[in-house]
Amino acid sequence: MTCDEAEILLHALLDGELDAGHAREVEEHIAGCPRCAALLSAYRNMSKAMADDELRFKAPLHLRQRIEAALPQTRAPNRRAVLKGFAMGSAVSALAATGLVAIVLRREDEQRILSDVVSAHLRSLQAGHLTDVLSTDQHTVKPWFNGRLDVAPPVVDLTAQGFTLIGGRLDTIDGRAIGAIVYRRRTHVINLFVAQTANAEPRTAKIETMQGFNIRRWSERGLNYWAVSDLGADELADFGSKFESAMRAG
Amino acid sequence: MSGGWNASSRTSAITGKTMPVNAVENDPDKTQRFRDAALPYLDDVYTLARYLLRDATDADDAVQECYLRALRHFDSYRGPAMKPWLFSILRNVCHAEFARRASAPTAAAEDVPDDSSDAAPLWHEAQESPETQLLRRRDATVIRRLIDALAEPFRETIVLREIQNMSYREIAEIVDAPVGTVMSRLARARAMLREAWMAEEEQPK
Missing domain, CATH: 1.10.10.10 (Winged helix-like DNA-binding domain superfamily/Winged helix DNA-binding domain)
Structure with a gap:
């Protein structure tokens, strides 16, 4: 292989776009050619430097709001319409109808809480009020909640797993004071809301999407958790499972 | 670089005319699906817009236009992935802006x-x-x-x-x-x- 060929193909090598056969050829050339080897290493360094999150931009909140406002409004599921449906469908037995209504209502309740959670997340980004206690140390954040809430939310440090703890905050969801633990992944903020629940039954994690944010919710040991972020669903799921395994380990 | 793309010229440069979204689009389910699919990439789309246009205000306008266009074409969207699809729409929006800049007397240096x-x-x-x-x-x-x-x-x-x-x-x-x-x-x-x-x-x- 000539240097001219290698100079083009080393980019594909660097980008992982070469099949095994060609990759070997380029590597063989580079092994015997200090000039191409130096180029490859320079490009590799540049590539690493450009992967820096600082090079990415975060869409300003006013833009997000402008787009939200420009998109047509989505209608919330209408409970009355569902009930009317039952009234008209005489074949539906009263018992079954009751059960279904209960499910519909519970779901609507959950939707309302989810939308509360998203609003709280948005507020936290907006008002410059992301954290009440700003610390990357779990032993500072955890005691801060004591006395402020009925239940101290668990605070675990996930820095080693790629999610930096940046602090804690008091927030309100569904009319109740609730703890929010704030993490950062690259430029993305994750708010983890924790609330006590009467239902001690653990619930497995579920990812939902609302207003363009991903929400992972789960329950464990009498606590409900909602992790909200503009992170992709994969990464948020990763966050949740790392949090859960850190909890189990602790 | 900024300032050339004010609200009135933007509508004419990019869409040809102002198109009220509600007139085209009134399917709440579809809009919800669109939000869920497209809004998580807002930062990515915005980042690309900043690099393509090199101006924060222009990037705002282009990203907004990109999302509105994407919603209008969401019916014909077949994948494979949402992010590159949004990028290609954004790129078209930005090119309309380049064309407008190029027709302005000062913008010739832009196009190599x-x-x-x-x-x-x-x-x-x-x-x-x-x-x-x-x-x-x-x-x-x-x-x-x-x-x-x-x-x-x-x-x-x-x-x-x-x-x-x-x-x-x-x-x-x-x-x-x-x-x-x-x-x-x-x-x-x-x-x-x-x-x-x-x-x-x-x-x-």
């Missing part, structure tokens, strides 16, 4: 002819610098400035590759060019960037 099909490897210029020279770490502001200084086809390609992490095939689809062209633009982009990078090191500010 893309002679990427030309086999002459211009990046040999980099040989003049000692190849063993290590690239020192540069902070993000400097790197952004160096990227911004690249001509449009190269800037676009390297941003899609390095910052947006798109594959060659995805880039080719977004910019509507063969993979070979993408490879040659990327090679030139990196060569030019490396040169600028080293020049920067010779005269530290």
